Structure formats: structure tokens, C-alpha cells
Amino acid sequence: MNRFLELLKTGPISGFRLRTKLLLLALTTLALPWAGCQYAREMETVLRESEQQSLLAVTTTIAGSLKGRNELLFRADSLSGSEDSNPRDITPVVLAGVPLIDGRADEWDSNARNLVRVAGPGGDSLRLLAATHERWLYLALLVRDDRWIFDASEINPLNPETLGDRVWLAFDDKRGGQQRVFFGSTGPGAVHARRIETQEYGREEAVEETRIQAMWQRSRDGWVLEIGIPMSMVGQHLGVLIDDRDRRGARRNSYGTLESSDLRATGRLIAASPDLNDHLRQFSQPGVELTVTASSGAVLTRLDAPALPGDYTRMRGFLPRMYRVFLDGGAIPRSVSQADRERAQQDLIERAAKGAPATALFSGRYENSVIVAAAAPILAADGKHVVGVIQLAQTADRWLTLRDQALTRLLNLTLFVTLFAVGAAFWFAGRMTLRISRLGAASETALSREGSLSRVLPESEARDELGDLSRSFSSLLGRLDEYTGYLRTLAGKLAHEIRTPLTIIRSSLENLESEAQSSGGMGENARVYVARAREGSERLGAILTAMGAATRVEEAIAHSERQRFDLAALVRATVEAYGTAFPHRRFVCEVPAEAIEMNGAPELVVQMLDKLVDNAVDFSPDGATISVSLQANETEVGISVANPGPPLPPEADTKLFESLWQSRAEGDTPQGRQRPHFGLGLYIVRLIAEFHGGSARATNLPDNSGAVISVRLTR
Amino acid sequence: MKKTIAIVEDERAIRDNYAAAFSREGYAVRGYPNRREAMSAFAARLPDLAVIDISLEDEPEGGFELCRELRGLSAELPIIFLTARDSELDAVSGLRLGADDFLTKDLSLAHLIARVNALFRRVDALRRPPEEKQVIHRGALSLDGERMSVTWNGQVVLLSLTEFWIVYALTKHPGHVKNRQQLMDAANVVLDDNTITSHIKRIRRKFQVVDENFDAVHTVYGMGYRWVE
Numbered sequence: 001m002n003r004f005l006e007l008l009k010t011g012p013i014s015g016f017r018l019r020t021k022l023l024l025l026a027l028t029t030l031a032l033p034w035a036g037c038q039y040a041r042e043m044e045t046v047l048r049e050s051e052q053q054s055l056l057a058v059t060t061t062i063a064g065s066l067k068g069r070n071e072l073l074f075r076a077d078s079l080s081g082s083e084d085s086n087p088r089d090i091t092p093v094v095l096a097g098v099p100l101i102d103g104r105a106d107e108w109d110s111n112a113r114n115l116v117r118v119a120g121p122g123g124d125s126l127r128l129l130a131a132t133h134e135r136w137l138y139l140a141l142l143v144r145d146d147r148w149i150f151d152a153s154e155i156n157p158l159n160p161e162t163l164g165d166r167v168w169l170a171f172d173d174k175r176g177g178q179q180r181v182f183f184g185s186t187g188p189g190a191v192h193a194r195r196i197e198t199q200e201y202g203r204e205e206a207v208e209e210t211r212i213q214a215m216w217q218r219s220r221d222g223w224v225l226e227i228g229i230p231m232s233m234v235g236q237h238l239g240v241l242i243d244d245r246d247r248r249g250a251r252r253n254s255y256g257t258l259e260s261s262d263l264r265a266t267g268r269l270i271a272a273s274p275d276l277n278d279h280l281r282q283f284s285q286p287g288v289e290l291t292v293t294a295s296s297g298a299v300l301t302r303l304d305a306p307a308l309p310g311d312y313t314r315m316r317g318f319l320p321r322m323y324r325v326f327l328d329g330g331a332i333p334r335s336v337s338q339a340d341r342e343r344a345q346q347d348l349i350e351r352a353a354k355g356a357p358a359t360a361l362f363s364g365r366y367e368n369s370v371i372v373a374a375a376a377p378i379l380a381a382d383g384k385h386v387v388g389v390i391q392l393a394q395t396a397d398r399w400l401t402l403r404d405q406a407l408t409r410l411l412n413l414t415l416f417v418t419l420f421a422v423g424a425a426f427w428f429a430g431r432m433t434l435r436i437s438r439l440g441a442a443s444e445t446a447l448s449r450e451g452s453l454s455r456v457l458p459e460s461e462a463r464d465e466l467g468d469l470s471r472s473f474s475s476l477l478g479r480l481d482e483y484t485g486y487l488r489t490l491a492g493k494l495a496h497e498i499r500t501p502l503t504i505i506r507s508s509l510e511n512l513e514s515e516a517q518s519s520g521g522m523g524e525n526a527r528v529y530v531a532r533a534r535e536g537s538e539r540l541g542a543i544l545t546a547m548g549a550a551t552r553v554e555e556a557i558a559h560s561e562r563q564r565f566d567l568a569a570l571v572r573a574t575v576e577a578y579g580t581a582f583p584h585r586r587f588v589c590e591v592p593a594e595a596i597e598m599n600g601a602p603e604l605v606v607q608m609l610d611k612l613v614d615n616a617v618d619f620s621p622d623g624a625t626i627s628v629s630l631q632a633n634e635t636e637v638g639i640s641v642a643n644p645g646p647p648l649p650p651e652a653d654t655k656l657f658e659s660l661w662q663s664r665a666e667g668d669t670p671q672g673r674q675r676p677h678f679g680l681g682l683y684i685v686r687l688i689a690e691f692h693g694g695s696a697r698a699t700n701l702p703d704n705s706g707a708v709i710s711v712r713l714t715r
Numbered sequence: 716m717k718k719t720i721a722i723v724e725d726e727r728a729i730r731d732n733y734a735a736a737f738s739r740e741g742y743a744v745r746g747y748p749n750r751r752e753a754m755s756a757f758a759a760r761l762p763d764l765a766v767i768d769i770s771l772e773d774e775p776e777g778g779f780e781l782c783r784e785l786r787g788l789s790a791e792l793p794i795i796f797l798t799a800r801d802s803e804l805d806a807v808s809g810l811r812l813g814a815d816d817f818l819t820k821d822l823s824l825a826h827l828i829a830r831v832n833a834l835f836r837r838v839d840a841l842r843r844p845p846e847e848k849q850v851i852h853r854g855a856l857s858l859d860g861e862r863m864s865v866t867w868n869g870q871v872v873l874l875s876l877t878e879f880w881i882v883y884a885l886t887k888h889p890g891h892v893k894n895r896q897q898l899m900d901a902a903n904v905v906l907d908d909n910t911i912t913s914h915i916k917r918i919r920r921k922f923q924v925v926d927e928n929f930d931a932v933h934t935v936y937g938m939g940y941r942w943v944e
Contacts, residue, residue, distance in 0.1 A: 499819075499820055503821075570937075
């Protein structure tokens with residue numbers, strides 16, 4: 001505490017004005033919005049966690065409903081995904097719309113996760129993509145091939161001599177048999193799938209399989225074959241094989257996902273049961289994306305992509321945006337690339353695939369959108385094996401919007417409160433400063449240099465500490481007043497006290513002289529000493545008189561009566577008289593010819609002129625010209641006395657008219673040593689000017705060749 | 716028979732000095748340090764003149780009180796206040812109590828003796844029938860230099876000795892301006908400007924008591940005063 005007080009006294013803010021200090025203090029209310037943000041973050045965390053928990057609960061419920069129901073999860077005739085994965089497995093993605101079978105690769109995502117890549121001879125390669133929509137399976141073969149060889153026209157498709165590039169598609173049928181169809185290339189365009197059937201007599205014949213649609217087109221670095229097969233035709237396994245020939249009838253180079261020896265499909269087709277969507281739809285909610293994957297992570301089905309971000313991203317404007325910047329502050333990952341999102345989703349699914357439900361938070365596709373996701377494992381009937389994962393994702397808009405609305409309200413409110421508090425503090429500080437400085441100014445001027453006190457201080461009615469301060473100032477001033485009163489009378493008392501012994505000395509000296517005279521005179525030396533003693537006592541007497549001069553003038557002013565008189569005549573007559581009183585100075589009198597009537601005490605005005613001229617004489621050299629001028633207007637008269645001589649010191653203007661201040665240096669003036677001076681002359685001038693409702697001021701002549709004392713009196 | 720002067724002054728040295736000076740002039744002097752002793756002596760026998768200090772021992776205003784009591788005993792007894800104080804207020808109150816003069820202790824002994832002599836002269840003169848040749852007539856004013864008394868339109872104007880001498884100096888040569896120094900010399904006093912001014916004021920006021928329209932004392936600014944008939 002002491003250290004804190006010490007810091008306040010000497011610390012960085014000690015140099016500031018009170019107003020600034022209070023302002024700084026008021027700024028501490030900014031902690032309010034900070035606290036609000038902390039609270040909002042807490043609230044957000046709670047909301048998010050509860051959101052995640054509820055999402056997880058739904059996920060777990062759906063996972064529970066799928067537990068042990070492989071037939072719902074996977075196509076009845078496909079294998080369960082529990083077996084070890086095989087690089088030849090085909091996991092079709094679930095498409096939202098019907099793909100166009102046009103032999104073009106552009107609608108396929110050639111980087112999709114379910115891509116199966118097989119390298120062929122001589123730099124050739126196959127990229128196999130699969131997708132489902134409704135009850136159809138779609139395949140796209142993106143083949144890099146330096147030479148696309150067509151079959152000879154009108155050939156026997158079974159005659160190797162006539163064959164060009166050829167694609168085999170093999171799959172199980174529902175009855176467990178193997179089905180093999182091939183696509184022979186006759187040129188870009190629609191192709192038919194053909195099946196080789198053994199007719200009677202062992203004759204083999206190519207029969208068109210019309211249920212399968214296909215389109216074969218050239219691509220930049222080879223060709224593309226797009227195939228559509230009804231899901232009902234396909235059993236557990238499916239594969240493709242490419243017979244690549246460098247020229248027609250040449251030896252084939254086969255590569256693909258089939259065994260090239262017997263064209264057996266070993267890669268599985270992992271696809272969801274057609275009933276899965278129906279089952280899941282009962283759990284679907286708007287804005288919630290529902291994804292079911294096999295335990296390998298292959299997506300079986302996906303329902304309802306998350307709705308477009310709603311209110312949250314629509315909350316624009318400067319303030320909410322700013323709030324968000326310093327609110328979110330890293331709680332939510334900011335990465336927005338598709339790959340990052342996929343990876344995050346994949347991580348979540350992998351975690352769930354290990355057997356434990358999990359939740360995650362990642363940023364969505366749109367600016368500031370956040371997705372909250374929960375994933376739960378789907379267990380096999382034995383309750384041990386994980387056969388799939390179900391994942392629910394939804395945008396976090398709802399609680400973000402909620403948070404932001406609350407925060408915006410809170411922050412707006414606290415901002416307003418802070419502004420108000422700062423304003424109030426500023427106002428209060430200003431008022432306080434004003435009051436204190438008013439009190440300070442009053443207490444500073446309460447004691448004038450002459451020792452007269454004004455005891456009425458502002459704020460003395462106030463009931464707070466300032467009032468107390470004012471009152472204690474008042475009582476202090478009261479005591480000071482008593483003391484200065486004592487001091488002021490001290491001179492008088494002192495003069496009185498000194499006068500008595502002085503009288504003793506003087507009367508003794510006079511007696512001594514008288515005695516000496518009557519007894520025949522005193523010696524030469526004795527007379528000198530007596531004369532010196534007399535001179536000394538007379539000087540002492542003059543000093544005592546001078547000491548009391550101001551008091552006597554004040555008394556005289558107090559007893560003065562005003563009368564109307566002609567100031568012009570008075571000044572003229574008085575200045576004339578100075579000519580004889582001061583034979584070593586020349587006097588110039590600039591007074592208007594007409595009479596200037598004024599209301600005042602003429603004898604005081606004369607006394608004032610005496611003092612002004614005394615002063616001018618004291619500071620001017622012999623033979624100098626002292627000019628006395630008088631101007632008058634309707635309400636005021638101005639008298640100024642100018643004399644050549646030393647200029648006034650800079651502080652003189654304010655101090656010159658104060659009691660006991662004099663600028664004359666010792667021996668400055670010829671008269672200085674002879675007459676006792678208490679600097680009362682100009683003080684008396686001021687007193688008399690003030691009695692006449694005026695003021696006095698001193699300035700230097702424009703060329704600094706002397707001084708002018710001007711007095712302003714009201715008429 | 717020697718005239719008796721009573722000095723009531725608490726400062727022994729001053730009292731003795733004054734006593735010595737008065738004795739040299741041929742007066743019998745009795746000194747008293749305080750009002751009690753002075754009054755008991757005065758009750759037995761009145762002096763011919765009393766010089767009284769205002770503050771006496773433990774009584775700061777004892778001189779005033781004494782003056783009042785003394786006036787009760789005798790209306791004619793000349794009383795001079797002699798004080799270290801020089802405030803206007805004291806002078807006014809002293810004179811209002813019927814003192815004949817109010818002097819500060821700055822005054823030299825010679826001046827003091829001159830005043831005392833003058834006062835005795837006046838007392839003597841008052842006892843004799845008035846001598847016309849001593850009387851100056853200036854319009855409504857008649858001024859008896861011997862008795863030091865002044866009448867205006869036949870009415871007596873009670874002036875203190877100082878005031879009388881000022882009026883005397885002014886009326887000797889009516890119309891002539893007397894400056895302050897001249898007035899001070901005439902009145903045998905050393906006074907500052909303000910005191911002269913207040914003396915003049917008092918003189919005007921005293922005349923105005925008997926004649927509201929009195930306006931014979933003129934101020935000549937920067938110079939002094941003059942008597943205008």
C-alpha cells in the first residue's frame with residue numbers, strides 16, 4: 001500500500017494534472033468490456049461444448065441404431081468393410097446429382113480420395129474413379145496412353161487380328177457368378193458393353209449388354225471411358241482391365257484391377273446399402289450433414305451438406321467485426337483450404353474408427369464459418385469390431401450468432417458506459433480542478449502584499465472535503481489576519497514605544513544645552529557631540545514619522561469627504577507650485593484649457609500629485625524636464641507624470657505600487673540618503689487612486705529614456 | 716507667586732526633564748506618575764496648568780479620563796495633552812474633552828515652553844478687561860491676540876492653541892497664501908501635511924458650527940491656504 005502511494009506520488013502519473021489522472025482512472029473501466037469478453041468466451045466455450053455434446057449424443061444414437069445392422073450399412077451383397085482393405089477396392093463416392101456420361105473427365109475430381117491408380121507398361125497408367133447416385137454405379141477410367149488404337153471396322157470382335165485397345169469390366173453377379181464385359185473401341189463416342197457368350201457348338205459370340213452405358217472420348221494425354229452400370233447388376237467384387245495395344249492386332253499389354261490371367265475381379269466394391277439413406281433420413285435435421293463411412297474411412301453416404309452460414313457471417317459492420325477479431329483470438333482454427341478441411345474431417349473419422357466417439361471443430365468453407373463435427377463408431381453385432389463411422393457436422397452459426405449478439409450488446413453497452421464514465425470523470429475532474437484552482441486562486445490573493453486579508457473564500461458552503469479545506473483555509477487566514485493585524489499595528493506600537501525614549505533623549509539634550517548656556521556654555525567638543533546627538537535623534541524622529549505615514553494616509557482616506565472640484569485648475573496650480581519647490585527641475589504641464597469637474601477629495605489628489613512628482617524628481621537628474629499631463633473623457637480622467645531617468649526594472653509594474661517596495665538602489669538618488677524612504681510614495685498614490693475608483697500603472701518611455709506613472713481616476 | 720504646572724506622565728525621565736525645563740523658566744512643577752495620584756493632589760489644590768500624557772501606567776486612556784475630571788473641577792484651567800501618539804483620532808478626542816492643545820512629544824522643549832507661556836498669557840488676558848488694540852477685526856471675525864480668543868459674528872469660536880495660531884497667521888495678511896511650513900512655524904509645531912490639512916478642516920468645522928456658510932479659509936492647491944474676507 002505504501003509502495004503504491006509512493007508510486008502515485010513519484011510514479012509516472014505524478015506529473016499529470018488532476019484532470020488527466022482522473023481520466024486515466026476512468027479508463028480503467030475499459031476492464032469492463034475485457035471482463036465481458038472473458039465472460040463471453042466462457043459462455044461460448046460452454047455453448048460450444050454443449051453443442052458438441054448434443055451433436056455427439058445424436059451421433060451416438062444413430063451409431064447405436066446402426067449397430068450390428070450390416071445390411072443397412074452396406075449393400076446386402078457387398079462385403080462388410082471389416083476385412084482388411086485391398087488396394088483394388090473400389091469405394092464409390094456418393095454424388096448429389098446424376099452425372100452426365102459424356103466421356104469427359106472434367107466433372108470428376110481426379111484427386112478424390114477413392115482414386116485407384118494402376119501403372120501400365122511404358123508410362124501408361126490408369127486412374128479409376130467410382131461414384132454412385134441413386135441405384136447406379138458410375139466409373140471413370142482416365143487413361144494415359146500414347147496411342148489409342150481402334151478396332152478394325154466390321155470385324156469379328158473376337159478376332160485378335162482386328163483388335164485395338166480394349167477395356168474389360170468384370171464383376172460378381174448376385175448369384176455368385178462372374179460377369180465379364182468388354183468395351184472395344186471403334187472411335188470416340190458411345191460404346192456398347194459386350195459380353196462373350198458361348199453358343200451352341202462352342203461358338204463364341206459377342207452379345208451387347210444394353211443395361212450398361214458408356215462413352216469413350218479422347219483426352220489430353222490419352223482417353224477417358226465413362227461407364228454407368230445399374231447397381232443391381234453388381235455383386236461384391238468389381239474390377240477393370242485394360243488391354244493396351246501399340247497397333248491393331250499387336251500383342252496386348254494388360255493392366256488394371258482384374259487378374260489378367262482369368263479376368264477375375266478381386267477388388268471389392270464397397271458401397272452403402274440403398275436403404276441406408278432411408279434409414280438415416282429419419283435422423284437428418286436441416287443444416288446437419290450426416291456422413292457414414294466404412295471403417296477404412298471410405299464414404300458410404302452423405303446427407304445434407306451443411307447449410308450456408310446464416311446470421312453469423314451476415315453480421316457485418318465495423319464494431320461486430322472488430323469485436324470478433326479480438327474475441328475469437330485463435331480458439332478456432334483459421335485454415336480454410338479444402339484440403340485442410342478434408343484432413344480435419346479425416347482425422348476425426350480415424351479417431352472414431354478406433355472405437356471412441358470424438359468431436360472436432362474446424363473452419364468451414366465460408367469466411368468466419370465454423371463447423372462443429374462429432375463422429376461415433378458403428379459397431380458390428382459383436383459390439384467389438386468397428387464396421388463404420390458416422391459423422392455429424394453442422395455450422396456453428398447458431399451459437400456464434402448467439403455469442404456475437406450477446407457480445408455486441410454487451411460491448412456496445414460497456415463502451416457506452418465507459419464513454420459515459422470517462423465523460424463523467426472528465427466533467428468531475430474539470431469541476432474539481434476548477435473548484436480547487438478557484439480556491440487556490442482565492443487563497444493566493446486572500447493575503448495581499450499589504451497584509452490586508454479577504455476572508456471570504458469560495459467553496460466554504462460546500463459540504464465535501466473541499467469545503468473542509470476551504471473552511472480550514474478560512475480559519476488559517478483568520479489566524480493569519482490576526483497576526484498580520486498584529487504586525488501592522490506593530491509598526492505603530494513600535495513607533496510609539498520608540499518615541500518615548502526618543503523624547504527622553506531629546507528633552508535631555510535640550511535640558512543639557514539650556515543648563516550649559518546658563519552655566520556659561522559648554523566646551524567646543526561637547527557642543528559638537530550634542531549637535532550630533534540632536535541630529536541623530538531628529539533622524540530617528542523622521543524615521544518614526546515615515547513609518548506611520550501609510551497608516552496616516554489610510555486614516556486620512558477613511559475620513560475624506562468627496563466634493564466637486566476642478567481638477568484642471570488644481571493640477572495647473574499644483575504644478576506651478578512645484579516649479580518653486582523644485583528649482584532644479586523643469587515642469588511641463590499639459591492640461592486642457594477647459595475645466596474638468598470631478599468628484600473626489602482634492603487634498604488627496606494633491607497629495608497624490610506630490611508623491612508622483614516626488615518620485616519623478618527622485619529619479620531624474622538635475623535640470624531634467626518632468627511633464628505632467630491630464631486627459632479626460634466622459635467617465636474618467638488620466639494623470640500621468642513622466643520623467644527622464646533610469647528605466648523601471650521589469651518586475652516594477654506590479655510591485656511598484658506595493659507598500660515597502662522600492663527599486664532605488666542605495667545612493668541611486670541624491671535625496672536617497674537624506675530622507676528616510678519606505679517605498680510608500682507610490683503605494684500612497686495607489687491608495688488614493690483606488691479611493692477615486694481608479695488605478696495606477698507604471699511604464700517605461702518608448703525609448704527607455706525614462707518612466708511614466710499613469711493614474712486613472714473616475715470622475 | 717510662581718505659577719504651578721502639573722505634569723502627569725508615567726515615564727519618569729520625561730517627567731523630570733520637562734520639570735527641569737519648566738523650573739528653569741521659573742515655574743513651580745509638580746509631577747505625578749498616574750491618574751490616581753494626580754487626582755488626589757488636584758482635589759487638594761489645583762495647578763495653574765496641566766500637561767497630561769494620554770496613557771498612564773496601566774490605563775491606556777487614563778489621560779482622557781483625567782482631563783474630563785479636571786475639567787469638572789475647573790473650566791478655565793489650561794490643559795495640554797502631550798503624547799507619543801500622533802493619530803488623528805486621539806487629537807480629536809483630546810480636544811473634544813476640552814483640552815487647550817494637543818501636542819506630540821516630537822515637539823521641542825522650547826516650543827512647549829512657548830505654548831505654556833502663551834496659555835498663561837491667555838489666562839491672564841482673560842482675567843483683564845479686553846483691550847481693543849489687541850483685537851484684529853476681519854469682517855465678521857474678531858481675533859484677540861492677547862486672550863487668544865476668536866469670535867465670528869460676535870459668537871465665540873473655541874479653538875485650540877494650535878488652531879488659534881493658524882487662524883492668526885492666516886488673518887494677519889488676508890489674501891496672502893500661507894504655505895504649510897509657514898503655518899507650522901506660526902503654530903510652533905512640527906506637523907506633517909496631513910495634520911495641517913486636518914487642522915484646517917477642524918478650523919473650518921468649528922467656524923461652521925457658528926455659521927453654516929463660513930467659507931473664509933481657501934485651499935490654494937500646491938501652495939497652501941489663505942484667508943478670504
